[in-house]
Amino acid sequence: MLVELEGLTKAYGRKRALDRVSASFSPGKVVAVVGLNGAGKSTLLHAIAGLLYLRHGVVRFDGEVVTRDRVDLRRRMAFLPDFPLFFEEMTVLEHLSMVLRFYERDGEGSTERVLELLKAFSIVGLARHPLAALSRGELYKAALCGVIAAGPSLWLLDEPMASGMDGLGLKAFRHYAREAVAAGTTILYTTQILTVAETFCDEVVILDHGRLHAHGPLEAIRREGDLEVILETLSEG
Amino acid sequence: MKLYRRDWIRRFLAQRPPLQRRPWPRIPWWTVLRPFLLLLFAVVPQGEVEAMTGLLLWSFCTFYALSVQANHLREGNGLWPFTCLPASDEAVLRYIRWKVVWASRWLPLEAAAFLYAATGGWHSVSHVAMLLAAGGLIWVATLGGVLAVTAWRSPWFGKLATLLCLGLIAIGITALSQTPRRGRLLQAPILTPTAKVIANTTPGGWAVQVVEAGMIRSGEWKRSLPALGLLALLALSVAPLHAKIRREFVFPLIPTEDEEEEEDEEWGELEPAREEEVVEELAAPAQKVPSGWIERFLDARFSEEERWLANRLLFPQANWSRLYRTAVLILLALPLLSRLAALWIEKSGMMVFTGGGGLALFLIVPVLGNVSDVIGRQTPVQGRAILTFGLLPVDLRRVLALDGRVARWRHLLALPWFCWLGAWIGLLQGASWWAGVIPGALVWVTILALLPFFSIFAISGGSRDQKRGWVSLFWILTLMAVAFSGMTVCVMALMEQWWSLCGSVVVWGMSLAFREGYLRWYERNGFDLIG
Numbered sequence: 001m002l003v004e005l006e007g008l009t010k011a012y013g014r015k016r017a018l019d020r021v022s023a024s025f026s027p028g029k030v031v032a033v034v035g036l037n038g039a040g041k042s043t044l045l046h047a048i049a050g051l052l053y054l055r056h057g058v059v060r061f062d063g064e065v066v067t068r069d070r071v072d073l074r075r076r077m078a079f080l081p082d083f084p085l086f087f088e089e090m091t092v093l094e095h096l097s098m099v100l101r102f103y104e105r106d107g108e109g110s111t112e113r114v115l116e117l118l119k120a121f122s123i124v125g126l127a128r129h130p131l132a133a134l135s136r137g138e139l140y141k142a143a144l145c146g147v148i149a150a151g152p153s154l155w156l157l158d159e160p161m162a163s164g165m166d167g168l169g170l171k172a173f174r175h176y177a178r179e180a181v182a183a184g185t186t187i188l189y190t191t192q193i194l195t196v197a198e199t200f201c202d203e204v205v206i207l208d209h210g211r212l213h214a215h216g217p218l219e220a221i222r223r224e225g226d227l228e229v230i231l232e233t234l235s236e237g
Numbered sequence: 238m239k240l241y242r243r244d245w246i247r248r249f250l251a252q253r254p255p256l257q258r259r260p261w262p263r264i265p266w267w268t269v270l271r272p273f274l275l276l277l278f279a280v281v282p283q284g285e286v287e288a289m290t291g292l293l294l295w296s297f298c299t300f301y302a303l304s305v306q307a308n309h310l311r312e313g314n315g316l317w318p319f320t321c322l323p324a325s326d327e328a329v330l331r332y333i334r335w336k337v338v339w340a341s342r343w344l345p346l347e348a349a350a351f352l353y354a355a356t357g358g359w360h361s362v363s364h365v366a367m368l369l370a371a372g373g374l375i376w377v378a379t380l381g382g383v384l385a386v387t388a389w390r391s392p393w394f395g396k397l398a399t400l401l402c403l404g405l406i407a408i409g410i411t412a413l414s415q416t417p418r419r420g421r422l423l424q425a426p427i428l429t430p431t432a433k434v435i436a437n438t439t440p441g442g443w444a445v446q447v448v449e450a451g452m453i454r455s456g457e458w459k460r461s462l463p464a465l466g467l468l469a470l471l472a473l474s475v476a477p478l479h480a481k482i483r484r485e486f487v488f489p490l491i492p493t494e495d496e497e498e499e500e501d502e503e504w505g506e507l508e509p510a511r512e513e514e515v516v517e518e519l520a521a522p523a524q525k526v527p528s529g530w531i532e533r534f535l536d537a538r539f540s541e542e543e544r545w546l547a548n549r550l551l552f553p554q555a556n557w558s559r560l561y562r563t564a565v566l567i568l569l570a571l572p573l574l575s576r577l578a579a580l581w582i583e584k585s586g587m588m589v590f591t592g593g594g595g596l597a598l599f600l601i602v603p604v605l606g607n608v609s610d611v612i613g614r615q616t617p618v619q620g621r622a623i624l625t626f627g628l629l630p631v632d633l634r635r636v637l638a639l640d641g642r643v644a645r646w647r648h649l650l651a652l653p654w655f656c657w658l659g660a661w662i663g664l665l666q667g668a669s670w671w672a673g674v675i676p677g678a679l680v681w682v683t684i685l686a687l688l689p690f691f692s693i694f695a696i697s698g699g700s701r702d703q704k705r706g707w708v709s710l711f712w713i714l715t716l717m718a719v720a721f722s723g724m725t726v727c728v729m730a731l732m733e734q735w736w737s738l739c740g741s742v743v744v745w746g747m748s749l750a751f752r753e754g755y756l757r758w759y760e761r762n763g764f765d766l767i768g
Contacts, residue, residue: 046767052762053764093515114515115519
């Protein structure tokens with residue numbers, strides 16, 4: 001799915017969290033969004049997910065403008081905040097079955113798929129536990145299982161590498177992310193861990209004070225210098 | 238090593254709350270509206286309708302402000318930082334108390350201004366003093382109630398304090414209703430019966446009535462002491478209510494030892510699921526079977542798809558079968574208990590209430606508890622759920638439509654309850670039971686008409702639509718004012734009750750239209766769902 005951003009502008013009072021951000025992301029790419037604290041990384045994901053009132057700008061999926069009433073378009077993406085939101089009284093299985101139903105993926109083969117994911121993320125034993133009883137890492141794993149099982153064309157993940165998941169969970173995440181990307185899915189994720197960004201992405205977006213500082217393939221960005229050096233320069237500037 | 242440094246805590250608590258240090262604090266709309274309403278009371282000569290509209294709006298704003306404070310404590314925003322600090326529970330409680338005192342600092346003045354308007358203005362120095370004293374009394378009683386709940390971890394002390402505070406409130410209301418100079422507001426047809434109902438249904442009110450009855454009848458206050466003792470016992474029986482308030486609003490983060498044990502047991506019971514169980518449940522999800530016949534009847538009103546959505550996304554239903562069983566048992570037991578009470582009152586020489594009224598009132602406490610449970614379950618989709626809905630590809634209109642249908646069915650089932658309660662209140666007022674049924678039905682219709690409004694407030698509270706600032710504020714206030722005025726005119730002012738019922742339908746239409754407009758705004762990404 002082609003994702004296009006056109007002049008996204010979001011202000012909180014006088015502060016512009018996003019300032020005329022325009023970019024497009026082609027299918028089958030992993031895009032790391034990096035920047036200093038307060039650069040607008042999470043806000044960018046929120047804006048793409050249609051969770052914000054934007055002062056200016058539009059988001060398009062395959063040329064169609066995204067708004068909350070376009071359930072069909074929202075069904076083609078999934079957003080996972082750094083602290084996932086749940087109906088806490090549900091169990092892991094109830095949550096997964098709800099997600100599958102909303103994404104219309106609860107047909108043939110869904111049971112096997114869910115079981116496979118629960119095993120890969122080592123949370124089979126927690127399947128009947130209420131979400132309120134899980135730790136942060138376990139919650140993120142449960143939420144991630146939902147996203148992967150639903151199989152949308154666009155994944156928006158806020159700080160998945162700092163979500164409290166253990167090594168096994170991170171490994172499983174990378175595996176399924178690569179599998180999905182190979183099938184044409186676009187993944188946008190934010191991270192503060194630059195070594196992760198340098199090893200797990202095809203493209204990099206660098207935000208600075210809400211503005212798009214750079215966007216391009218990792219190799220092209222690296223020609224300007226290491227990500228760490230670029231961010232240090234931004235912080236001094 | 239001693240972690241609790243008393244002087245450090247004292248210095249910390251001596252600081253002003255953070256809100257006061259902000260250069261431009263956000264002014265909530267209810268704060269703007271309250272002084273405006275009081276000014277209206279004081280300046281504009283009022284008729285009954287205007288007075289009642291103003292009273293309703295003022296009460297609404299005040300209760301909303303109080304609920305915001307309560308929610309602030311309930312969500313633990315003010316408490317979480319302390320869990321990471323070496324502060325003792327006592328210091329945390331002091332912090333809470335300080336916040337409550339600070340938050341209610343304008344209440345005495347506001348109450349005095351309200352009473353000024355209610356009693357028709359200043360008449361003499363003594364009258365001013367009386368108003369200020371009454372305002373102070375209301376403040377002390379309200380504050381005392383909150384502080385008592387936060388001060389003692391033992392529920393017994395909390396209950397006694399609650400009794401005292403309710404008594405003070407009842408004394409205040411009684412004194413006001415007996416004042417020779419009563420403004421239009423106090424003469425309004427609804428306030429006097431309301432004061433009577435408060436005096437009749439709160440433990441403090443009972444205490445006042447017993448003292449009054451004892452002193453007037455025999456002139457010997459000592460004869461009232463046994464009755465006071467009995468009433469104190471009755472008040473203590475309101476334990477579940479107090480425990481609920483304490484658990485839900487004040488101490489969610491500081492559980493008592495008993496609660497800690499319960500919670501440990503709850504989590505300890507969770508067994509790891511086996512693979513085959515997971516497959517089984519995924520293949521055939523467990524259906525929630527309704528427990529009683531009323532629940533089964535309600536369940537049958539929905540399609541399989543709707544039932545699936547309702548079971549997962551909407552709040553659980555009240556146990557109607559149990560509620561009605563309780564009501565029937567009480568009704569059956571009432572004649573016998575009333576007779577016993579009458580005999581006891583006759584022998585002890587006290588005439589407090591008519592016949593078995595005292596015991597009937599005692600019985601009504603658990604009934605009121607059940608009713609509050611019923612009304613609580615009527616709450617539409619909660620605000621917190623809106624953010625989760627925002628993340629899922631689900632049509633909020635579809636969810637709200639289903640929510641509305643469920644709420645209407647639940648509300649329909651509550652109709653006999655409202656009529657029954659109305660009949661009771663009618664009997665307590667010395668009128669016929671039928672005289673109470675119609676107002677009970679009116680209250681029912683009014684709540685029904687306001688349900689869409691409530692759902693918007695729930696969404697508005699859980700999402701971030703306040704970011705639109707004054708535009709949304711103006712819009713909401715205008716619509717609220719129109720709706721409430723309409724409701725007041727239709728429901729309260731028109732003497733023909735059947736016309737009032739019809740008028741409520743108009744309010745319902747407005748309420749639905751308001752919700753529709755709001756949802757359109759939602760769908761156009763009109764406000765933030767996440768910060």
